[in-house]
Amino acid sequence: MKKSYTLLVFILFIGISICKAQDYQPGYVIMNDGTRVGGVIALNEAEPWYNQRYIRVKDSVAFAKDPNVKPKRIKADDMKFYVVGTRLFDKVHYVDLQNLQLKSMGTNDHMMERLAVGRITAHRFYEYPADVAVYVASEEEIERREKEKKDALIRGYFILAQKDNDKLRNAFDYDLQKYFEDTPEVLEKYKSGSYGNQPVKKGLAARMVAMAKKTAFKQEEADGIVAAFNDYNSKNATK
Structure with missing residues (x-):
């Protein structure tokens, strides 16, 4: 009871x-x-x-x-x-x-x-x-x-x-690089972390560190991803 x-x-x-x-x-x-x-x-x-x-x-x-x-x-x-x-x-x-x-x-x-x-x-x-x-x-x-x-x-x-x-x-x-590969300017900014996202790293150790940072700073990563999407959309008309 x-x-x-x-x-x-x-x-x-x-x-x-x-x-x-x-x-x-x-x-x-x-x-x-x-x-x-x-x-x-x-x-x-x-x-x-x-x-x-x-x-x-x-x-x-x-x-x-x-x-x-x-x-x-x-x-x-x-x-x-x-x-x-x-x-x-x-x-x-x-x-x-x-x-x-x-x-x-x-x-x-x-x-x-x-x-x-x-x-x-x-x-x-x-x-x-x-x-x-x-x-x-x-x-x-x-x-x-x-x-x-x-x-x-x-x-x-x-x-x-x-x-x-x-x-x-x-x-x-x-892998969002696939989304941006037809717009090199956006791709390079995304890879370098210019939108506020974690930069794209090569090598297993570097990728693991970047992944940990994405988890720890998820909102910042989210804001960077959305900024990249909006920049891409501004440069590419809807099909």
Whole structure:
């Protein structure tokens, strides 16, 4: 009985943290039929993978009358695009073969944040928590483990890139020189690390050091990759 009570307290704690993590900002949604829904939208910054599945929207007219109006939940299946502040989210079809879960049997459409658009498109993708987690542990230990898992999911996001309608690839794991080889100026800047990315190194030891730095300074690496994509797109018209 005591273990069940501890687990129940943990579930309630998570539910409360999700609610507190949501912050409403101006934005709009484009539904599948082209309808535009304007208002304020809540993003879950603490658990950003939920933004890929659904958002909560307060209609602008209803919000003007009552800021505490109950939000409408809109699922990824029902929309194709949304904007929150300066951030844009597109519907992207992607099957995460390394992390198949029960939810993957339903839909593999995700609302991903747009990072680059043009001949190379790029979106940020977060993997989802496990469908089921079973613990035989104290409440404190459960909370610690869950926090570690969430922190790992946040740090472990992908940049899913696609060039000229080729397959989606995780930019952190792909040789991006292949993307840039038709534009020598961008290729050389990328190889030298001029975009803020880790320079391309030759030799096993040098590559291992570069890989470790990419992991340690992932956000800087991500910013450099996106800068390279945007520079490439500015120099190459969409086919």
